[in-house]
Amino acid sequence: MDVLGVVTVVAVGLLVGVELAVAVFVNPMLDxxxxxAGLAARSDGARVLGRVMPFWYSGSVVLxxxxxVLAWGGAPAVPVLVAAVLLVVAVVASxxxxxxxxxxVKTWSAGDAPAxxxxxVGRWDRLHHGRVALLVAAFALAAVGLLAA
Structure with a gap:
């Protein structure tokens, strides 16, 4: 169970890191x-991350x-359960x-983007900030669960 906890915290932590970097650094620089020019970069990012992130999110939820399930009845169960629920909410919102x-966005180029x-993309950024908040909370709760194990 300790190994599963560590793997889960690492997977969710890396997910948070990528999503936080996109929200705080990458997209503001592209803007x-x-x-x-920012449109082309966002379009490419949407294609690349759009292929990878579904597996990363679903993998984090499964972990x-x-x-x-393994910790049920133990100290880590409650914070990890809440973390799992927050991850599911993030997936549904996504x-x-x-x-x-x-x-x-992934289909746009400089010549055919809508006016x-x-x-x-501003709406996507605002929604993404909310998703990042959910992920940070899930990561913190998973870390609490690891400490409680």
Whole structure:
């Protein structure tokens, strides 16, 4: 169970790191690029991360749920259960709110982007900040669960 806890915390921690970097550093830098240069970079990022993140998110949920099952009745169970629920909420929010925008962004290029593309990526960024908050809370609770083990 300790190994599962460590693997879960590492997986969720790395997920938080990537998503936090996108929210705080990468996208703001892309938004400062001149003209439509940021659009091309966001489009490429949407394609690359859009292929990887579903596996990373679902893997993190599976690890957390597995840990809850194994830890049930023990000290780590409650914080890890709440962490798993937050991860599930992040996945549902991603599928319902962020993925539809991401699916549009990954098809855009400088010549065929809609006139309101900045507003659409701005909405994605705001929703992403909320998702990052959920992930940070899930990571913190998983770490508490590891300490309680």
């Amino acid at each position: 400062r690029l001149p003209g439509d 957390a749920v597995g840990w809850v 599928i319902a709110l962020l993925v539809p925008i991401n699916d549009r 309101d593309w900045r507003a659409q």
